Amino acid sequence: MISLQNINFSxxxxxxxxxDLNLSLKGGHIYGLFGKNGAGKTTLLKIMAGxxxxxxxxxxxxxxxxxxxxxxxxxxxxxxxxxxYVPAISIRNYVKCYAPFYENFDNEQFxxxxxxxxITSMDDKLTALSHGQRKKVIISFALATNTKxxxxxEPTNGLDIPSKNIFRKIMTMAANEERLILISTHQVRDLHSxxxxxxxxxxxxxxxxxxxxxxxxxxxxxxxxxTSTDEPILYCEENLRGNLLVTENTHHIETKxxxxxxFNAVMLNKERINELFNAKN
Amino acid sequence: MSTKNIFNLLRxxxxxxxxxxxxxxxxxxxxxxxxxxxxxxxxxxxxxxVFLLFLMGLLYASRIFNIFQPAGRAIHYLTIPASNIEKxxxxxxxxxxxxxxxxxxxxxxxNFLGGMAHKLLNPEYHYIFYMPFSLDNLILILVFExxxxxxxxxxxxxxxxxxALVIIAFFLFFIILDTSLVGRYFxxxxxxxxxxxxxxxxxxxxxxxxxxxxxxxxxxFNFMTWLRLRETEA
Numbered sequence: 001m002i003s004l005q006n007i008n009f010s011x012x013x014x015x016x017x018x019x020d021l022n023l024s025l026k027g028g029h030i031y032g033l034f035g036k037n038g039a040g041k042t043t044l045l046k047i048m049a050g051x052x053x054x055x056x057x058x059x060x061x062x063x064x065x066x067x068x069x070x071x072x073x074x075x076x077x078x079x080x081x082x083x084x085y086v087p088a089i090s091i092r093n094y095v096k097c098y099a100p101f102y103e104n105f106d107n108e109q110f111x112x113x114x115x116x117x118x119i120t121s122m123d124d125k126l127t128a129l130s131h132g133q134r135k136k137v138i139i140s141f142a143l144a145t146n147t148k149x150x151x152x153x154e155p156t157n158g159l160d161i162p163s164k165n166i167f168r169k170i171m172t173m174a175a176n177e178e179r180l181i182l183i184s185t186h187q188v189r190d191l192h193s194x195x196x197x198x199x200x201x202x203x204x205x206x207x208x209x210x211x212x213x214x215x216x217x218x219x220x221x222x223x224x225x226x227t228s229t230d231e232p233i234l235y236c237e238e239n240l241r242g243n244l245l246v247t248e249n250t251h252h253i254e255t256k257x258x259x260x261x262x263f264n265a266v267m268l269n270k271e272r273i274n275e276l277f278n279a280k281n
Numbered sequence: 282m283s284t285k286n287i288f289n290l291l292r293x294x295x296x297x298x299x300x301x302x303x304x305x306x307x308x309x310x311x312x313x314x315x316x317x318x319x320x321x322x323x324x325x326x327x328x329x330x331v332f333l334l335f336l337m338g339l340l341y342a343s344r345i346f347n348i349f350q351p352a353g354r355a356i357h358y359l360t361i362p363a364s365n366i367e368k369x370x371x372x373x374x375x376x377x378x379x380x381x382x383x384x385x386x387x388x389x390x391x392n393f394l395g396g397m398a399h400k401l402l403n404p405e406y407h408y409i410f411y412m413p414f415s416l417d418n419l420i421l422i423l424v425f426e427x428x429x430x431x432x433x434x435x436x437x438x439x440x441x442x443x444x445a446l447v448i449i450a451f452f453l454f455f456i457i458l459d460t461s462l463v464g465r466y467f468x469x470x471x472x473x474x475x476x477x478x479x480x481x482x483x484x485x486x487x488x489x490x491x492x493x494x495x496x497x498x499x500x501x502f503n504f505m506t507w508l509r510l511r512e513t514e515a
Contacts, residue, residue, distance in 0.1 A: 029396060046514075046515065048354075050359075051355075051359055051360070051514060051515040052514050052515070053514060067361075069359060069365060069511075070364055070365065071283065071286055071363050071364045074360055074361065074362035074363070075362035077360070077362075078360070079356060079360045081353050081356055081357075083352065083353050084353065085352075085353035085354045085356070085357040087296055087297045087352065088297075089296060093296050093297075096292075096295045096296055097292070097293040097297060098293065098361070100289045100292070101286070101289055101361060101362040102362065156387060167352050174359070216412065221462075234297070
């Protein structure tokens, strides 16, 4: 569904963001895109949406060259920004304006999501709403477009605690076997239960691109009192509950993926992770 | 290219900005009515009407793409599911047809209402409807609007001023170049060849050249707008 090949990208100031980056993403997954601040997560989303042009390499989204921003691609792609832009019109008029561009837009779904987010009036002006409420409206709209590709840049930023819970609920409702959802975030805990594939970006390369099953097949996430184990330890962190460990899963033990621990383990063991997952970088 | 997408873009514009345009229309009608009423003849001069059409048309054209402020607006606009050519055509329609018609109607209506009000106070006054906009000045307006349309996507901020400055700089350069070339020609030529040159100049169909340059410029700047939109990043 999305393919990036040999992408090189830098901003005019000269710092290289991506250096020969390759990435392939398939439909039917909710990918979590992780990386340190300034790693280029938003830029990567923009390249895939045709909003930034790589210096070299090719970016294909839904079978189209992303840089051309053809209508055929855009009608099946939605880019939810971290800071959503809203025009000075009511929610009802926003739907009138933008829904006709999306063939699969479902108004019932939209209203249901708004209802879950406790936004009751369709006549409220978008610019009169708080940042969090605007975000809820645009998230609801984005999901109701039923586009095949959905990019979400820090979707839970600005949402209150109950809304984050509702967000997870509606995300589960909106995900399907065809849809590719790529969420760039630092709020790992908010989206932990949703993400079924992980992409980690570091220093211009993809360090890891693997499904949650693949990760837990190869790595073990444990909480123990002692750190004695015969499996190679990739990461260890002490906290009040004990020692949080990430080890290689040589005994094929089933454990639950902890994205935060995974991220730290990957950052500390780049070469070993590459060997384990055969990530192209 | 899809006419449905162009229609959707226009509908989007009218829903988002229609009310603002109606307010502008009403304001222009009111101002022109007052100015027309206060003027001795009960009419605004032709040149004033053309100047207003010109000025407001250019200001409108320079704001039509207006996607760079606030942050996030560019992403919002560029990801609207319509191609770059459809977006250029929709905005071209708004600048060249919709807004010019709106302005012309507002100016004529204001002038008419002002004339009628003038007539109420001076029964001897006869209002004569007239159209101050000739084909020539409409073509000129369209050409300049196409330049400002390009400016609106080229410059991220203060597009109107920057585009105007570029045009002024271009004309200054052109005038200097023209003056120096003509000056050199006359210095180095004898009276007979100057007479011959005058004869050649007189036989040229200036109107045809003007129309050709106008059409070429109009097409060129619209093409440049499309190209610039294609390569706009967010």
